[in-house]
Amino acid sequence: MRTYSGKCLCSGVRFTATGPPVIVAQCHCEECRRLSGTGHSVGAMLRTDAVVLSGKTSEFVYLNRAGIAGGHFV
Template identity: 45%
Template sequence: MTERALSGGCLCGEVRFEVTGPLVVGFACCCTECQKASGSAFSMSVLAMAGDFQVTAGEPRLWMRPGPSGQASAQYACPTCSARTHARPGYSDAVVSIRTGALDRGREVTPAAFFWTREAPEWFEPPEGVLAYETQPADLAEVVAAWRARQA
């Protein structure tokens, strides 16, 4: 997935967005919170620079999700179909976290890493060649490097 412009949106089409720069990294999180939040086995996201992201249609509904260290993140979803589209993480103003499933071509995204595998569903095995962390890495450098190696 190397194109410069990506589009995406919610399930019903009311909320649409565009990403005009390269994706910084993509990963999945298997923690129980992400299972609850997604209603599924894990969540999958890509990060883009905040300046490269814009909502082009609709007005996403905002929910402030409390974070483990008091850094709440701003979670956005469609007010009509409730599909989650993106978030502004509490740890950085520089990036936007986009739900991979919200991208029109999200199925082309392979995550560079799986986080919180110790809380993953019992049947889960990380795919071969993808980083896996029992919890989460201290910083994203190794994951970003693995992501870049895959895009090259």
Template identity: 40%
Template sequence: MSLSGHCLCGAVTYSTDSDPIMVAICHCTDCQRQSGAPFSLNVAVDRDALTIGGDSLTTYETVGGAMDMKRERMFCNRCGSPLISVLEEAGDMAFIKAGTLDDTSVITPELEVYTDSAQPWFHAAEAEERGLFPAGIPT
């Protein structure tokens, strides 16, 4: 499968020919703060197969998660769009922010992670069909 996308202003683009490793709804508080939303929808792909272009990509590094490990959060410094996250504990995966894909119809969430941080009013209709991981991502 081929995936491509860009930030809101179009200054940063990305593409990959890697099939998604997983598509996950993330309820961690970092994703909530970064996105300004109750969760983030992420597409995990092989980091080595991801090509990023543009001159306004900036990386903000945090430490978090259940294991207090490094996170690299990549975004466009012109429009502020969050684009990609790389988590230390996730090995060779990069997580594309699904809202930045050129075609979001090709993905469907398969699991939910950090469900202990989910908003108490969030109850996905299909949640029983997805894997639920209360405090992290499956690796």
């Protein structure tokens, strides 16, 4: 079984995921374009029981221009 690992830019949070992603998708919405600084963003969705996190994590929530709450894990 394949294992993926990564970290945030400051290395304060690390992850390890085992097994294939459930889905890998691209998003072209305005929020994802702004967050990525490109014309789209790419995300992989993984089973929660396949992911191990380490480090201090937090979440921020915001309202997009349409008034819909969005959240990002950081």
